[in-house]
Amino acid sequence: MSNEVRAARWSLLVQFALFGLVMSSWLSRMPSIREALDVNAAQLGGLLVVGGLGSLTGALTIGVVVARFGSRRALLAGTIGNVVGFGSIAFATATGDVRFFIAGAFVNGFCGSLVNVPINTNAAEVERRIGKAILPHFHACFSIGAALGALVGAGFAALHVSITVQILVVLTAVTVARLALYRPATALTLHVPITTETGSISHDATAAHRRGAMRQALGAWREPRTLLLGVVLLAASLAEGTATTWLSLAVVDGFATAEAAGALAYGTFVAAMTVFRFLGTPLIDRFGRVAVLRVSGLATFSGVLLFVFSPSLATAWIGVLLWGCGAALGNPIAISAASDDPVHAGPRVAVVTSFSTVSSLAAPPLLGLLASEVGARHAILVVAAVAVVSFSVASQARRRPVPVSDEAPAATPASVDRASAD
Incomplete structure (x- = not known):
């Protein structure tokens, strides 16, 4: 290196x-x-x-x-x-x-x-x-x-x-x-093409190249698998984003405890998510994307239910741990699955990640309205409902063979390594 x-x-x-x-x-x-x-x-x-x-x-x-x-x-x-x-x-x-x-x-x-x-x-x-x-x-x-x-x-x-x-x-x-x-x-991207939400960008790109990238980007919106992977990412983003925005408030209001306890509950969630992000690669390599994604959905569903209906803060804390573990791997799995074909990875990842933006846009007012009616703690049940939807479409994350194309770039060690999994 x-x-x-x-x-x-x-x-x-x-x-x-x-x-x-x-x-x-x-x-x-x-x-x-x-x-x-x-x-x-x-x-x-x-x-x-x-x-x-x-x-x-x-x-x-x-x-x-x-x-x-x-x-x-x-x-x-x-x-x-x-x-x-x-x-x-x-x-x-x-x-x-x-x-x-x-x-x-x-x-x-x-x-x-x-x-x-x-x-x-x-x-x-x-x-x-x-x-x-x-x-x-x-x-x-x-x-x-x-x-x-x-x-x-x-x-x-x-x-x-x-x-x-x-x-x-x-x-x-x-x-x-x-x-x-x-x-x-x-330092590494000063003089190389860059992939962003709007496609592949080269500092020397022609107008024709930019038009081609735009057509490719729009085409990704017509692919059912890509859209369903977006649903997976939406569920993962909702699970993580809801904890970020509402967990501390739900703990304070739901259990009549101090604000510091609410912040620590969120810290527990993030700690659990972090551990499973480090452990995620070997788990995915061993059991495959689909199995890990389904177990993640079950963990999120169970954790949220335990947090919402727990009679005490101590048992609710266990729910927070499960919730954090379940939210850890949905994001990288969805993005990895959208990137299976390196030729079309940019547009597909752009479509998938846009679902995360929709989640961040729609979730705060929706949960805010629910919280005003049923309380912040019970409003979080939305996360459990969406986790069920993610579980039902998890099979879309199964690795697809990369089509042979003269457009495809030469395989790198990383792409060969990823292709051997799942």
């Missing part, structure tokens, strides 16, 4: 962890945010949907941004944009001005794509250079960062530090680290 690849690998591992940290730390303090903005659960859900709109806007435009400016500048723009977004949210929680919260949530949602796509693209390039599957390790680092963020939130809550101060402290630390690492993290 060259020094450049090694530096990129470690820089990206930290970048993924920082991404999880900055996104989860403030979300673990939902009770404080609700109080600071003086809104109820339904209104809070409506405010959170603005972040989904920002994410959707980012997903639709990130291809153009990367094509024009490159992944390094996109990552830098996302880093700076997060300063603006979180700064606005901090101001909103300090003053109670919902308008600044709306603006900050939208900016952060948009900048999530500016950060997410470059670090994932560069992580995939690291995997290609190394020649073996290591992408789940990067996603596990995101989970580690999210767990640390939840612990940070719990610590600040236990010390009775305001959410405003917490946001500013975390933002400062994360921004300094990101700026120190963005150059080595993006």
Whole structure:
């Protein structure tokens, strides 16, 4: 492994962890945010949907941004944009001005794509250079960062530090680290084609090539298997996103406990998810995607039911553990299955990941409305219902043979290794 690849690998591992940290730390303090903005659960859900709109806007435009400016500048723009977004949210929680919260949530949602796509693209390039599957390790680092963020939130809550101060402290630390690492993290994709949500991008691409990529991208929307894999990813994203947004609030309201306990419950969820993301590759290699995906669905279903109907917080905590384990592998399995054919991987992954954006857009207001009627704890039953749907379409994740085509790129060690599984 060259020094450049090694530096990129470690820089990206930290970048993924920082991404999880900055996104989860403030979300673990939902009770404080609700109080600071003086809104109820339904209104809070409506405010959170603005972040989904920002994410959707980012997903639709990130291809153009990367094509024009490159992944390094996109990552830098996302880093700076997060300063603006979180700064606005901090101001909103300090003053109670919902308008600044709306603006900050939208900016952060948009900048999530500016950060997410470059670090994932560069992580995939690291995997290609190394020649073996290591992408789940990067996603596990995101989970580690999210767990640390939840612990940070719990610590600040236990010390009775305001959410405003917490946001500013975390933002400062994360921004300094990101700026120190963005150059080595993006060194491998400065002069190579980049795959994003809108297709394969080359800095020397012609207009004809871009039109062909667009036709290929639209064609992926007509493939039943790709759409059903999107359902799998939607279920996984809903399971993870619901815990991120509502678990701490459900614990506080449902069990009449302290805010720190809610943040620790979310930390438990993320810790369970992280462990299973590290263990996921050997489990998938041994039992296959479909079996692991179905067991994951059962774990999510059982965990949510146990959390919702448990008579005590202690047994509900077991449900949180099961829920976290079940949510761990749906995302990488769906993306891996969509990438079976390397020629069409870009458009298919774009379609599949768009379902995640739909989940982040629709879930907050839906769960907010349900929470206002039945309470945040019982509103989470939606996750169990969607897990059943994911279980029913899990067979679509079975590995498909790659068609022989003169368009297909030469096999890399990583692609050969992946093709031997399942």
